[in-house]
Amino acid sequence: MRHEGESHMSMSAPKNFWYVAAFAADVGRDLLARTILGRQLVIFRTEEGKVAILADRCPHRAVPLSLGTLIGDTIRCTYHGMQIAADGSCSRIPCQDLIPGKARADTFPAIERDKLIWVWMGDPALADPAAVPDFHWFDSPEWTACTGYHHIAANYQLLNDNLLDLSHESYVHEDTIGNDAVAEAPVSASVKDGKVYVSREINNCEPPPFYVKTTGFKTNINRWHTTIFQPPSFNVIENGSYPADGNRGQALERRILNMITPETETSSHYFWGVARAFLHEDAALTAYIQEQIYRTFDQDKVLLEAQQHNLGAETDAPFPVALRTDAGPIQARKLVRQIVEQEQQMEQMEAAGVK
Ligand code: FES
Ligand SMILES: [Fe+2]
Structure with missing residues (x-):
C-alpha cells in the first residue's frame, strides 16, 4: 500500500x-x-x-x-x-x-x-x-562497542560492494587496517539462506598499524574476516587475529557492524559500529578504535563519492570488468535485484486491483 x-x-x-x-x-x-x-x-x-x-x-x-x-x-x-x-x-x-x-x-x-x-x-x-536484523553486539555484556555515522553521497549498493570486497584495504586503508597481504589472500564467496558470505584467511602477515595498537600483537599474525551480507544493506564483518606462531584459541575477535540506509538514489546514511570481545574496561582503546575507524571510513567516503560521480545514474549496471573478488558484490546485487523485482510486481498487481 x-x-x-x-x-x-x-x-x-x-x-x-x-x-x-x-x-x-x-x-x-x-x-x-x-x-x-x-x-x-x-x-x-x-x-x-x-x-x-x-x-x-x-x-x-x-x-x-x-x-x-x-x-x-x-x-x-x-x-x-x-x-x-x-x-x-x-x-x-x-x-x-x-x-x-x-x-x-x-x-x-x-x-x-x-x-x-x-x-x-x-x-x-x-x-x-x-x-528486524540482529545487531545484538551493540547491547551485549560480551561485547564492547563504539559507533559512528558517515553521510555518503553514493548509492547504498556501492557501500555493499565496498564491504563485500575488502581487498581495497590494501590500497585505501594502508595506514590503518590494511596492508599488501589482504589483497593477495585467496577469497571465497557463497550464498546460504538468503545471505552472502565472503571470507578471507590471511596467514603469517605483518600486523597493520591498527592491529598492533589494538591487539598488542607485534610479530606476524594470522587474521581472518568474513563479511556476512543480509539484504538489502546490512553487512556484519567477523574479524579476528592471533600470533602466527600461536593458535586460534588466542584470537582477539571483533565485529564490524555496518548498517546502511538509502537516503536518495545517490546518497546513503552509513551507521557503523565496532564491537570487540576483549579489554572491555579500556575506554582509551574504545576511543582509539572509534577515531581510527572514522579515519578509515573517511577514506572510503572520498572514493565512493568520486565513484558515484563517475557512474551517475548507472549504479546498478553490470560490472564491465568482473574480477574474482567481485563474486560477493555480484551475488549480493543479484539478491537485491530479485527483491526489488518482487516488490515491483506486487505494486503492479496492487495497482491493477489484483489481490
Ligand atoms: S500550519 Fe500552515 S504550513 Fe503548517
Ligand atoms: Fe573501506
Whole structure:
C-alpha cells in the first residue's frame, strides 16, 4: 500500500524492510529531520520515551514539521501553528474548531532495538517486528562497542560492494587496517539462506598499524574476516587475529557492524559500529578504535563519492570488468535485484486491483 502523498521518486532500494533511522541515543526531545528512501521524515520521542516517526511535511502547506516546536507530544508547525500529534493526527488548528479529515501526517512504524531506531518505509501491514536484523553486539555484556555515522553521497549498493570486497584495504586503508597481504589472500564467496558470505584467511602477515595498537600483537599474525551480507544493506564483518606462531584459541575477535540506509538514489546514511570481545574496561582503546575507524571510513567516503560521480545514474549496471573478488558484490546485487523485482510486481498487481 502506498502512503498518502508518497514521493514518486524512483528508488532502487527495497521498501519492505526495517532500516536504521538513527542511533537510539541520538533521538530525544529535539526534532530530528532525516530523509530515508527519498522521503523526508521527522523523528522524536514522546514524553513517555516512545519513538515517533512522521512525514516531515505539514499537511497544511508542506512546511517541514521539523522546523516546528515540540509541545508535549505534538509538533506545532512553525508556519501557521497547526498541531500534529505523534500518531499523525491534527490536534489543534488556531481559531478553528473543525479539523478537516485530510489534516493528517503520514506515520511510519518504528522499533527501538539493540540501541538502534528502526523504521519501516514500506507497506505498514507487512511490518513484522521479528524481521528486524540482529545487531545484538551493540547491547551485549560480551561485547564492547563504539559507533559512528558517515553521510555518503553514493548509492547504498556501492557501500555493499565496498564491504563485500575488502581487498581495497590494501590500497585505501594502508595506514590503518590494511596492508599488501589482504589483497593477495585467496577469497571465497557463497550464498546460504538468503545471505552472502565472503571470507578471507590471511596467514603469517605483518600486523597493520591498527592491529598492533589494538591487539598488542607485534610479530606476524594470522587474521581472518568474513563479511556476512543480509539484504538489502546490512553487512556484519567477523574479524579476528592471533600470533602466527600461536593458535586460534588466542584470537582477539571483533565485529564490524555496518548498517546502511538509502537516503536518495545517490546518497546513503552509513551507521557503523565496532564491537570487540576483549579489554572491555579500556575506554582509551574504545576511543582509539572509534577515531581510527572514522579515519578509515573517511577514506572510503572520498572514493565512493568520486565513484558515484563517475557512474551517475548507472549504479546498478553490470560490472564491465568482473574480477574474482567481485563474486560477493555480484551475488549480493543479484539478491537485491530479485527483491526489488518482487516488490515491483506486487505494486503492479496492487495497482491493477489484483489481490
Ligand atoms: S504550513 Fe503548517 S500550519 Fe500552515
Ligand atoms: Fe573501506
